[in-house]
Amino acid sequence: xxxxxxxxxxxxYCHPEADQDAxxxxxxxxxxxGDREMALFKAELRRALTDPDRVPPSLYTAVRYDDGSAERFxxxxxxDLYPDEPVPNPPGR
Numbered sequence: 001x002x003x004x005x006x007x008x009x010x011x012x013y014c015h016p017e018a019d020q021d022a023x024x025x026x027x028x029x030x031x032x033x034g035d036r037e038m039a040l041f042k043a044e045l046r047r048a049l050t051d052p053d054r055v056p057p058s059l060y061t062a063v064r065y066d067d068g069s070a071e072r073f074x075x076x077x078x079x080d081l082y083p084d085e086p087v088p089n090p091p092g093r
Contacts, residue, residue: 004044005040006044006059007056007058007059009026009038009041010077014062014063014077015064016063016064026081027080027081030042031081031082042081042082045077045078045081048070049071049074049078049087049088049089049090050089052069052071052090055074
């Protein structure tokens, strides 16, 4: 996942220097039909949520989230981008 769409998109739209307009742009992109990159992003985000132990430390470096963990950040991100869909959980949860 080190060269992933998930990391690239998060680094672009969720890093500390990104403003609210950038994050709002991500929200619009996330639901744009037919966008191949965003479909890959959503698939990688889903995989990361179902197996949060595989999320690389570089996500924190790229985003500097203050949620306390990568899993919490990713759960919040899913909820912001896909509010009408349940947040994917790791197996057994």
